[in-house]
Amino acid sequence: MLKAFGTAFKTPDLRKKILFSLAIIALYRLGAHIPAPGVLLKNINECLDPSRLSQSQADVYSLVNLFSGGALLQLSVFALGIMPYITASIIIQLLVVVIPRFEMLKKEGQSGQNKLTQYTRYLTIGLAVLQATGIIALARSGQLFPGCDPAKFPILANKDSIFSYVILVLTMTAGATVIMWFGELLTEKGIGNGMSLLMAASIAARIPTEGASIASRGSTILIMMILLALVVIVVVVYIEQAQRRIPVQYAKRMIGRKMYGGTSTYLPLKVNQSGVIPVIFASSLLYIPQLITQLQDQSKAPGTIRRFFENYVINQGSWVHILLYLLLIVFFAYFYVAITFNPEERADDMKRYGGFIPGIRPGRPTAEYLNYVLNRITLPGSLYLGVVAILPNLLLTLTGPSGAQNFPFGGTAVLILVGVALETVKQIESQLQQRSYEGFLR
Numbered sequence: 001m002l003k004a005f006g007t008a009f010k011t012p013d014l015r016k017k018i019l020f021s022l023a024i025i026a027l028y029r030l031g032a033h034i035p036a037p038g039v040l041l042k043n044i045n046e047c048l049d050p051s052r053l054s055q056s057q058a059d060v061y062s063l064v065n066l067f068s069g070g071a072l073l074q075l076s077v078f079a080l081g082i083m084p085y086i087t088a089s090i091i092i093q094l095l096v097v098v099i100p101r102f103e104m105l106k107k108e109g110q111s112g113q114n115k116l117t118q119y120t121r122y123l124t125i126g127l128a129v130l131q132a133t134g135i136i137a138l139a140r141s142g143q144l145f146p147g148c149d150p151a152k153f154p155i156l157a158n159k160d161s162i163f164s165y166v167i168l169v170l171t172m173t174a175g176a177t178v179i180m181w182f183g184e185l186l187t188e189k190g191i192g193n194g195m196s197l198l199m200a201a202s203i204a205a206r207i208p209t210e211g212a213s214i215a216s217r218g219s220t221i222l223i224m225m226i227l228l229a230l231v232v233i234v235v236v237v238y239i240e241q242a243q244r245r246i247p248v249q250y251a252k253r254m255i256g257r258k259m260y261g262g263t264s265t266y267l268p269l270k271v272n273q274s275g276v277i278p279v280i281f282a283s284s285l286l287y288i289p290q291l292i293t294q295l296q297d298q299s300k301a302p303g304t305i306r307r308f309f310e311n312y313v314i315n316q317g318s319w320v321h322i323l324l325y326l327l328l329i330v331f332f333a334y335f336y337v338a339i340t341f342n343p344e345e346r347a348d349d350m351k352r353y354g355g356f357i358p359g360i361r362p363g364r365p366t367a368e369y370l371n372y373v374l375n376r377i378t379l380p381g382s383l384y385l386g387v388v389a390i391l392p393n394l395l396l397t398l399t400g401p402s403g404a405q406n407f408p409f410g411g412t413a414v415l416i417l418v419g420v421a422l423e424t425v426k427q428i429e430s431q432l433q434q435r436s437y438e439g440f441l442r
Contacts, residue, residue: 274333
């Protein structure tokens with residue numbers, strides 16, 4: 001692998017792409033540490049002191065900081081991170097199934113895809129404005145850091161100036177737009193997977209902090225966490241690469257004086273067909289009760305329903321929370337696969353080009369067979385996603401808050417990091433193979 005890295009850097013155009021990608025990632029991380037105008041960073045650091053945070057608040061802040069690399073709670077220029085673009089992309093992808101106009105654009109090829117990309121950009125800006133307004137409103141009211149006294153540690157310098165709020169919203173929205181531009185530059189002029197690389201960079205930026213937190217609890221826990229992380233990474237790599245290859249045979253056809261077809265290939269169906277999307281959906285849905293609880297009046301005594309949610313649904317160490325999290329991941333995995341993979345459309349495409357699965361008739365029987373296989377492989381894929389996602393919760397339940405509370409190689413983080421690493425290696429490998437060089441994967 002080191003030899004392949006050396007070969008990649010010896011290739012002028014590939015070396016230029018790698019260095020360009022590293023420069024964009026460095027600019028992205030630099031913007032994550034530049035505070036927005038009118039933000040008192042010193043008071044924010046005081047409010048983020050672990051001694052001022054309760055267990056539930058620390059868990060929520062860890063989740064919020066995951067995709068921004070710590071930029072969101074510091075109210076930096078890139079505080080919104082890539083989440084507006086990711087959310088907009090998911091919404092447009094779901095609307096393709098619902099709105100016939102979007103479905104027609106998807107079938108038009110590159111021109112239609114460019115139009116959908118333009119809609120995604122517009123929606124990203126709208127979501128960025130809404131999210132920036134919400135975050136600033138929480139910071140102004142003191143609910144962004146519930147354990148911190150807003151009178152003693154004000155977050156904003158000018159709390160009574162509407163102009164300063166407008167400037168903050170415009171700054172954060174512009175930051176989200178620049179991040180979207182960075183992702184597109186990485187895809188076009190870099191090594192590819194632009195937004196995925198930025199997401200992985202944000203998550204990787206949190207690993208040293210989380211690792212130091214674990215190391216402070218003792219060398220034994222640190223060694224156990226390192227061994228467990230290696231096991232998790234190996235399992236994730238193995239299952240992310242797993243496929244069910246369905247053989248496809250193409251009949252011979254005479255077109256003019258030339259004969260086409262007569263070849264054998266396969267249709268690859270990944271075990272984890274839905275990627276990390278079900279985990280994001282499930283974690284976002286479980287975050288809603290925590291958000292509603294924080295917005296309520298904390299001075300009043302909690303009622304029966306609120307106590308139930310705080311003890312069983314919001315508490316990440318509760319078995320009710322863990323089971324609900326797992327069931328939501330399984331549900332969203334089936335839901336996302338159902339809307340992104342159409343067996344009937346795939347069967348019609350195979351029939352149109354003279355392809356068939358040996359032993360299965362073309363048309364409807366092929367669609368039913370593909371749907372049958374897809375449902376069977378989605379179950380282990382969704383269970384795998386659920387087990388990896390709830391691993392930090394299980395460790396919190398078994399070891400308590402003093403154990404592996406901030407295990408950095410579980411849940412969404414490891415799925416994104418390993419998935420992006422595999423895709424990036426494949427991108428570089430394919431470019432090396434075009435130049436007859438030996439790649440990373442053998």
